[in-house]
Amino acid sequence: GEDVEQSLFLSVREGDSSVINCTYTDSSSTYLYWYKQEPGAGLQLLTYIFSNMDMKQDQRLTVLLNKKDKHLSLRIADTQTGDSAIYFCAESLLSGGYNKLIFGAGTRLAVHP
Amino acid sequence: ETGVTQSPTHLIKTRGQQVTLRCSSQSGHNTVSWYQQALGQGPQFIFQYYREEENGRGNFPPRFSGLQFPNYSSELNVNALELDDSALYLCASTEGGGELFFGEGSRLTVL
Numbered sequence: 043g044e045d046v047e048q049s050l051f052l053s054v055r056e057g058d059s060s061v062i063n064c065t066y067t068d069s070s071s072t073y074l075y076w077y078k079q080e081p082g083a084g085l086q087l088l089t090y091i092f093s094n095m096d097m098k099q100d101q102r103l104t105v106l107l108n109k110k111d112k113h114l115s116l117r118i119a120d121t122q123t124g125d126s127a128i129y130f131c132a133e134s135l136l137s138g139g140y141n142k143l144i145f146g147a148g149t150r151l152a153v154h155p
Numbered sequence: 156e157t158g159v160t161q162s163p164t165h166l167i168k169t170r171g172q173q174v175t176l177r178c179s180s181q182s183g184h185n186t187v188s189w190y191q192q193a194l195g196q197g198p199q200f201i202f203q204y205y206r207e208e209e210n211g212r213g214n215f216p217p218r219f220s221g222l223q224f225p226n227y228s229s230e231l232n233v234n235a236l237e238l239d240d241s242a243l244y245l246c247a248s249t250e251g252g253g254e255l256f257f258g259e260g261s262r263l264t265v266l
Contacts, residue, residue: 046197077257084245084259085198130197140211142188143255145197 044068048131048146054153060118062149064131067112071133074107075143076116079128088116088129118151126153158182159258161246167264168236176231176261180248187229188255189221192243204229233263241265 045067054060066074071093077085091098091105091114098105104117118125128148134141158181168174180187186205190198200213204223218234227248233240243262247255 085257087254087257090254132197138211140203140205141249142200142203142211142213143190143198145190145199147195147197 044133044135044144046131046133046144046146048129048149050147051150052152054121054151056121056123056153056155058121060116060121060125060151060153062116062118062129062131062151064114064116064146065112066114066131066133066144068133068135068144069109069112070135072136072141073134074105074114075130075132075134076103076105077130077132077145079130079148081127085130121151121153123153123155126151159246159248159256161244161258161261163261164259165262165264167266169266170236170238172236172265173232173234174236174263176233176244176246176263178229178231178246178248178258180227180229180246181250181256184248184250184256185227186249187223187227188247188249189229189231190245190247191215192245192260193239194242198245201231236265238265 075090076088102119106115130148131146132143160179188203189201192198203211207223223229243260245260247257
């Protein structure tokens, strides 16, 4: 089946690390993505990881992938108030010659002083 | 700025009406997909167009239809609007199945 699950809400203090978790069900995913959405805006691609990798680091962002458990996480180091947004995990599935993204429901990150 | 532009940004319709949403893809991108994002949910795949042909479709009824033009711009049409069609409609373009670039979306309210 095609399903992506995320916790709905995370609250952190400014300067701490945030960890957003995601689980997915389809083992044929090619890429896994993290998107950020601010109020009233579209989706901003933050980072992605290929399914044969287990870690990717990009400045303050670290993505960990446990393919055996179908678990993906996004760590944001030194979280700032500007990081407050909804974060979506998505898996890319190749089906019938086309790629589609399956999104989770999003995790709302609230950063407080 | 992703280079993907959508219009209109906001619109209000009543039940039973029809709506057309438009998307200009990033230059050189020959594949466009559309997603529906209901309030409080993640985006859901509607369909994808490649070189003017629909080549993939999600779990949406036939009253959701689309077009892609020779310049790779695209339209999403929804007939017989229902209240549950109220959502943010996102267009995304890509070239060769690479990274998807999303527009800012068209927010549709059905009364």
